[in-house]
Amino acid sequence: xxxxxxxxxxxxxxxxxxxxxxxxxxxxxxIEHDASTLLVHLSGExxxxxxxxxxxxxxxxxxxxxxxxxxxxATRAMDQxxxxxxxxxxx
Numbered sequence: 001x002x003x004x005x006x007x008x009x010x011x012x013x014x015x016x017x018x019x020x021x022x023x024x025x026x027x028x029x030x031i032e033h034d035a036s037t038l039l040v041h042l043s044g045e046x047x048x049x050x051x052x053x054x055x056x057x058x059x060x061x062x063x064x065x066x067x068x069x070x071x072x073x074a075t076r077a078m079d080q081x082x083x084x085x086x087x088x089x090x091x
Contacts, residue, residue: 026047027043027044027046028041029042036058050069052064054078063084
């Protein structure tokens with residue numbers, strides 16, 4: 001299809017941890033990680049609302065949360081991920 005190339009998100013020099021779509025700075029992406037989890041935050045096209053993807057680094061299990069705020073979406077994704085594999089109470 002003509003004109004249907006994939007694009008990339010880019011970082012501003014002053015905020016390298018936050019990516020945005022070229023020509024649409026309201027459409028943002030942020031990636032966080034710790035020793036056990038990758039967390040990808042993606043804003044709506046117009047900057048409203050968030051989708052968060054949580055990925056367990058060991059098992060590659062994943063969960064998605066959506067909400068009006070970035071924190072609420074991330075919390076939903078993390079809660080769903082933990083619910084998939086609750087900690088063993090014997091540990």
